[in-house]
Amino acid sequence: MTFNAAALLLLILGLALIGWLAGRARSAMLAGRSGKKLHSRPQYHGWYVALWLFVPAAIFLAIWSSVSPGLITNQVLASPAAESLPAFGFERSAILSDARDVAQGKAAKVRLPAAAPLVEPYAAATHRYAWIGIAAMLALALAGGLYAFTRIRPDFRARTRVERIVMALLLLASLVAILTTFGIVLSLLFESLRFFSLVPMRELLFGTHWNPQSGAPVADTFGGIPLFWGTVLIGAIIAMIVAIPIGMMSAVYLTQYAAPTVRKWVKPMLEILAGVPTVVYGYFAALTVAPALRNFAVAIGIPNASTESALAAGVVMGVMIIPFVSSMADDSINAVPQAMRDGSLALGATPNETIRQVLIPAALPGVMGGILLAVSRAIGETMIVVMAAGLSANLTANPFASVTTVTAQIVKLLTGDQEFDSAKTLAAFALGLVLFLVTLLLNIVALRIVKKYREAYE
């Protein structure tokens, strides 16, 4: 007997269906007998019973599924057979999981001899907690269902109650994303604080030498400036030099010049660019653009041109951001009232003059917001820079040299076997926190600008 959450969920769904039918039937019957008019239509009474039956039991099921393995393990550890286990570490957990797999039928027989005596206690504990869980869940479901069932009366306001429960469920759903983000920030924060207890914050933010060594922190190896500079060079300078003019011009073309049929085809195609996985752009940057740029640099006599260059990563990232800038600029230009455009044309301005002198200045705040959002995306972008920009932390303004970015270094620090308490690994969290705060700030500023601008024309 194991605790199968999926089957149990189906079971309470079935019970909820019965509750729904019963609630509906009872409300109709009570109304018919008393001759009173029902406040809510019968199916609302049905939903009321079904929700009371299902929701508490489902919540219990979710909690129990995550809690019970721990309870089972505790019971096993309390058994006499567990006394011979090694005290800590990898071996101990391997033995435990081996025994658990056999006890729960996932493996035919034990691989580690030490696990054999634990199989029996594991099976017993699993069995016991499965029964406790099922019994508690069913009791909760029935109690909820009965409570709701007995409250049904013709004048009972089932509809109001159901609406309120539905509202609560919707609220819960919207909180999931927010709470998750909050949790991520907290975990980033705690790991970062651990890092800053090993390495001063001043060094990470203002140090100019980045060469993290494994193990103990060595002075002057966690200077983040080369990474921040690389990030800015690629994401905020080179990528934007590519994306802003091309994105703006394509938006102007699409909103002002393109025939409706052209717009109908070109706009979705541009938006498809936004859906290309970034790893594909990474290939393109590393295998096509980077070698071509290097050959070009060598041909025009630039020394120390590298195959991994800031320029290759930045240009491809700019191409990736084009649809984003273009679509934000498109929205802003479209939001400028037609009257403004007519006013300019009626004074004898050409379409080109109208765009340059009236539409773009009027759309500028919205466009600026879009550009800031694009920058915040570009500096958080990982795959292209990992594949094309390289990993050597150079503090250089030469776009043909190899630079590295915050995201690329986070990947480098966290891939492979790592100890999660070395300064080197913890540095990844501190970098992540810096990146998170910067992009958060950019997003807040950008959204404020966009919002303020929208209000101006309503």
Added chain:
Amino acid sequence: MTQDDLSIADPKMRAQGVSVFYGEKQAINDVSIDVGTDLVTAFIGPSGCGKSTFLRSLNRMNDTIAGAKVTGTIELDGEDIYAPSMDVVQLRARVGMVFQKPNPFPKSIYDNVAYGSRIHGLASSKADLDGIVERALTRAGLWDEVKDRLTESGTALSGGQQQRLCIARAIAVDPEVILMDEPCSALDPIATAKIEELIHELRGKYAIVIVTHNMQQAARVSQRTAFFHLGTLVEYGKTTDIFTNPKAERTKDYITGRYG
């Protein structure tokens, strides 16, 4: 259509047999009208009668609407404005337009008025441009109200001031004709009175065509009135005649408030 006793010897604009189509839909059917040089001409009629559409065909603003097509001839000083040789940019500099809702550009008051002059290169120096801006604002009756804050945004003015700014903007290009598309419909009565006063003062300097819903306004500001209904020109004549002695039954019904 009745058109006797219209002593316009030398019309500024002459429309003959004009029809306007939006795609399949015909908005204007066979309209012929003369616009006098020093007169204010009012177009009246119920909503959807085509008076604004017709007005917009006088400076080819209908060109900006996809699928719009104009047939017949419209002449400005005897020159066909739909002829291939006509430069629409120059046409619009000669035939200015003021819109229903004030639409100042999100620029300073000065830059709003200077916009057209800069585009057409009318001023040779900064002092010249200052003069153009001052004259236009003075003519539009706005100079005294804004002379100390020319660098403030045009959108910060009140609705009535914005509309006079738009008139100043149109005047600054030194047009020959000014088209006004319900210029007071978004304004309060006091601002409206100011605009009407302004129209009086501008009469004689520019040929003015005004579309209005407000029949009292047409009676107050215009010398000629054209009554449009369902895309046709029902009656065109001296304003006093149209309002005191309309010839067509539909005109009479409209101005006495039986419909519209």
